Amino acid sequence: MLLEGDITISSSEAIVNAANSSLMGGGGVDGAIHRAGGPAILRECKQIVEKQGKLPAGKAVITTGGNLKAKYVIHTVGPVWHGGDKNEAKLLTSSYRESLKLAEDKHIGSISFPSISTGAFGYPAYKAAKVALKTVVLFLKDEASSVNKVVFVLYDYNTYDAYQVALSEII
Numbered sequence: 214m215l216l217e218g219d220i221t222i223s224s225s226e227a228i229v230n231a232a233n234s235s236l237m238g239g240g241g242v243d244g245a246i247h248r249a250g251g252p253a254i255l256r257e258c259k260q261i262v263e264k265q266g267k268l269p270a271g272k273a274v275i276t277t278g279g280n281l282k283a284k285y286v287i288h289t290v291g292p293v294w295h296g297g298d299k300n301e302a303k304l305l306t307s308s309y310r311e312s313l314k315l316a317e318d319k320h321i322g323s324i325s326f327p328s329i330s331t332g333a334f335g336y337p338a339y340k341a342a343k344v345a346l347k348t349v350v351l352f353l354k355d356e357a358s359s360v361n362k363v364v365f366v367l368y369d370y371n372t373y374d375a376y377q378v379a380l381s382e383i384i
């Protein structure tokens with residue numbers, strides 16, 4: 214399902230954060246999630262980084278949702294766009310897959326994604342939408358057992374439109 218809106222008010226059980234490797238918050242959706250979720254999320258992120266170091270692109274970790282309606286926040290680091298021949302699509306696929314696998318581990322039913330990598334990280338929205346939708350559709354078909362609802366919460370009309378076009382080409 215595609216929605217235009219703000220992911221911080223999503224009522225999914227888990228929301229996904231397009232984080233950066235330091236997990237220290239930042240701009241874009243990352244800043245919005247930490248502002249709305251309060252300091253507990255950042256505290257947990259700091260503990261994770263102390264334990265396992267910075268999070269590489271394509272990986273994901275999970276924290277509680279703090280003050281958010283969502284019970285969990287899954288933080289994943291998408292790839293920075295360097296023109297398309299630096300493994301960007303593979304890393305973006307991995308970000309979605311690792312997030313979905315963490316949701317399965319926690320027996321989560323519903324999950325909301327933002328458009329990972331298409332803001333500050335510069336990944337073209339339509340190209341990212343194709344990767345995102347294909348990865349989620351395949352996961353739901355072949356691997357999901359608890360996850361039964363995936364929502365893309367897209368912040369601006371251009372991104373929403375890119376996902377709509379990409380979705381219409383898949384189904």
Ligand code: ADP
Nearest residue numbers: 219220231241242245327330331332333334368
């Ligand atoms: P990245 O660094 O992975 O590119 P950004 O946060 O810069 O992440 O952007 C990713 C996408 O998230 C962009 O399309 C941006 O417009 C969008 N975004 C920003 N704030 C929110 C929000 N509150 N809810 C959903 N999406 C958001």
